Amino acid sequence: MALLEIAHATRRFGDFVAVDGVSLAIEAGEFFTLLGPSGCGKTTLLRMIAGFDLPDAGRILLNGEDLADRPPEARPLRTVFQSYALFPHMTVQGNVAFPLKMAKTPAAEAAAKIEEALADVRLTGFNSRFPHELSGGQRQRVAIARALVTHPTVLLLDEPLAALDAKLREEMQIELINMQKEVGITFVYVTHDQTEALALSHRIAVMNRGKVEQVDAPDRLYGYPKTRFVAGFIGTCNLLVGPVLGRSGETVTIAVPDLGPVQVHSVAGAEHGEGAVAVRPEKVRLAAQGTASAHDNRFSGTIAGFLYQGDVTVYRVKADQGHEIEALLANSSSGLAKFFEVGDRVEMSWPADAGHHVEG
Ligand SMILES: Nc1ncnc2c1ncn2[C@@H]1O[C@H](COP(=O)(O)OP(=O)(O)OP(=O)(O)O)[C@@H](O)[C@H]1O
Numbered sequence: 001m002a003l004l005e006i007a008h009a010t011r012r013f014g015d016f017v018a019v020d021g022v023s024l025a026i027e028a029g030e031f032f033t034l035l036g037p038s039g040c041g042k043t044t045l046l047r048m049i050a051g052f053d054l055p056d057a058g059r060i061l062l063n064g065e066d067l068a069d070r071p072p073e074a075r076p077l078r079t080v081f082q083s084y085a086l087f088p089h090m091t092v093q094g095n096v097a098f099p100l101k102m103a104k105t106p107a108a109e110a111a112a113k114i115e116e117a118l119a120d121v122r123l124t125g126f127n128s129r130f131p132h133e134l135s136g137g138q139r140q141r142v143a144i145a146r147a148l149v150t151h152p153t154v155l156l157l158d159e160p161l162a163a164l165d166a167k168l169r170e171e172m173q174i175e176l177i178n179m180q181k182e183v184g185i186t187f188v189y190v191t192h193d194q195t196e197a198l199a200l201s202h203r204i205a206v207m208n209r210g211k212v213e214q215v216d217a218p219d220r221l222y223g224y225p226k227t228r229f230v231a232g233f234i235g236t237c238n239l240l241v242g243p244v245l246g247r248s249g250e251t252v253t254i255a256v257p258d259l260g261p262v263q264v265h266s267v268a269g270a271e272h273g274e275g276a277v278a279v280r281p282e283k284v285r286l287a288a289q290g291t292a293s294a295h296d297n298r299f300s301g302t303i304a305g306f307l308y309q310g311d312v313t314v315y316r317v318k319a320d321q322g323h324e325i326e327a328l329l330a331n332s333s334s335g336l337a338k339f340f341e342v343g344d345r346v347e348m349s350w351p352a353d354a355g356h357h358v359e360g
Pocket residue numbers: 013018036037038039040041042043044045192
């Protein structure tokens with residue numbers, strides 16, 4: 001039995017369905033992420049798990065018990081929000097002690113729990129500081145310590161790093177991974193940032209317009225997106241769409257307008273109707289024209305532009321038929337900043353099994 005089970009949860013605001021029949025099973029000890037664009041229903045779902053809001057239909061179960069009749073404070077769950085929501089007039093000690101006071105924890109026991117929670121977030125010795133004497137990252141760690149101090153079964157985190165700058169966010173991501181491993185508490189984490197989700201999570205539920213489109217481990221989501229939405233949302237992707245021409249063994253051919261027939265490895269995909277191939281930019285090989293390549297898919301084109309990104313360069317290649325394809329080349333091995341110039345004639349190629357047949 002899963003620790004936290006969400007069964008057909010739906011939440012409507014007037015005619016608008018913010019969360020639409022979502023079912024998820026989250027295991028004990030998991031770092032589970034709800035990922036999706038702004039407005040897709042992540043916070044609404046998290047608020048229902050926390051008990052700040054109730055589903056119009058469906059159920060939320062913890063250890064098999066329906067939480068419907070339990071107010072937020074009676075659920076063994078704690079939430080960390082994007083804004084730190086610390087009490088500004090209280091010290092770190094006072095902030096972290098607050099939930100223990102509410103629970104009337106004896107002083108000696110409370111003191112030990114506070115020290116433990118501060119150690120979990122690496123803030124031992126910061127007890128007498130006030131929030132305004134802390135950095136953004138430290139404040140968010142205090143908020144996490146305050147949530148951890150009562151040893152909840154599940155910690156809910158709603159974009160907890162969104163207010164931090166890129167460098168600090170990366171540091172905090174690493175700390176969150178370690179912290180979750182150390183304390184062993186189940187994390188349900190909300191973000192709209194796919195790189196953050198890929199880096200942190202054991203499993204990710206990708207949400208779109210109130211629905212879950214796919215639940216998978218990060219590498220599965222990235223390598224085998226089930227729907228066009230997931231393919232486009234998780235990292236950059238060339239999505240090549242067109243009518244399916246047919247199947248030969250485990251290869252399906254799709255007629256992509258402005259490009260040509262594209263072959264893709266597909267064990268179970270449909271043999272007619274419309275199909276799509278997702279090809280990651282790093283899977284597209286670029287070579288000067290005329291260089292031999294035995295790959296199944298070969299198209300000639302012209303470099304239309306490129307973005308140097310330090311370790312890699314992203315090229316936009318305009319195929320002779322007109323379709324634009326993105327290709328990514330690593331610079332590290334060569335020491336070169338770029339291999340091609342705008343206007344260079346090149347050949348793009350990739351094997352049939354480098355692409356992924358997307359159905360939805
Ligand atoms: N109390 C409410 N009344 C009416 N509509 C609401 C209410 N709460 C949320 N919504 C709507 O439900 C949808 C989902 O909102 P939600 O806050 O869950 O999105 P989100 O995925 O968390 O987005 P973001 O990434 O921007 O935080 C939005 O269109 C929002 O406007």
